[in-house]
Amino acid sequence: MPIVAGVGGSSTRETIKLAHAAGNAGADAGLVILPAYYAASLSTDQDQIIQYYVDICKESPIPLFLYNFPANAGGLDMSSAIIEDVIRQAPNLCGVKLTCGGSVSKLVRLSSFINSEPSVNTSRPFPFLLLDGLISDLTPWMTCGGHGTVSGIPNFAPAASMRLWALLIKSSLTEDERQEAEGIQSILSNADVAAVPAGVRGMKYVLHKLHGYGMDPRRPLLRLGETEGEKLMLQFEEMIQLEAKYSKGA
Incomplete structure (x- = not known):
């Protein structure tokens, strides 16, 4: 199974160093988020964002994913146009x-760009992947x-x-399968809506309740309170029954 390591650091130099460390440890690819500390400065000239990824990709010994996650990157949200420039360079x-x-x-814009630029795939020794960060919209994601x-x-x-994945990648579905996929998607989407604001602390709480993994997140985050945690468990009840x-x- 391929391993993708998070290698985003607080600077270009640190991220390159982390990419090398991940490669040496056996990772197949790296995932690079923008450095949140410089969000305000990066937003004033977005050519800096493009160059950040170009420089890191040039020096990395492993292929890299661009990770657009504004909530964890100081609010920086890369447009499809910026991402297209990074892909080209x-x-x-x-x-x-x-x-x-x-x-x-x-996704629609990036998929259209890639389809109109065959070199995006032919110039790389690997297929270019367009991945979602949520499961709440997986059905339209795959369709688009x-x-x-x-x-x-x-x-x-x-x-x-x-x-759900097995159903979505089938070439055609029976009516029963279509209804099954819609039902699963609906329940998982509702769970996703509850999970996003709960964040890492919520995930740790639920995983501990389900599997006993321990609910303490990495500091500076603190353990989710029992009241909030049990409220989240109630919101996840339908998903837990489905699972x-x-x-x-x-």
Whole structure:
């Protein structure tokens, strides 16, 4: 199974160093988010953003994903036009992960760009991937040319998530399968809506309740309070029941 390591640092130099460390440790690719500390300065001249990725991709020993996650990057939200420029100038870029508002519309524009520029794939030794950061819109994502998602929800509902994936990649569906896919998507989407504001602390709480992993996140984050945690568990109840159903059939 390919391993993708998060290698985004606080500077170009640090990110390149982390990419080398990830490659030496056996990672197949790296995931690079923008440095939040410089968000205000980067926003004044977005050529800096393009150059950031170009420089890192040039020096990295492993292929890299561009990771657009404004909530964790000081509010910086890369447009599809900026991402297209990075794709053109960074042949070691192997894909993008979009965890942002309007991600499906960006996907449509990026997919259209890639289809109109065959060299995006022919010039690379790997297929260029368009990944979502949520599972809430996986069905339209796949319909509009996406290749999958890297989402937090499958940590809680792996069997249900894989069943949805299996249905979405089929060339055609029966009416029963279509209804099944819609049902799974609806429940997982509702769970995603609850998971996003809960963040890492919420995920740790739920994983501990389900699997006993321990609920303490990495500092400076603190453990989610019991009241908030149990409220989240109630919001996840339908998803937990769905997962139990598909886990029994696994």
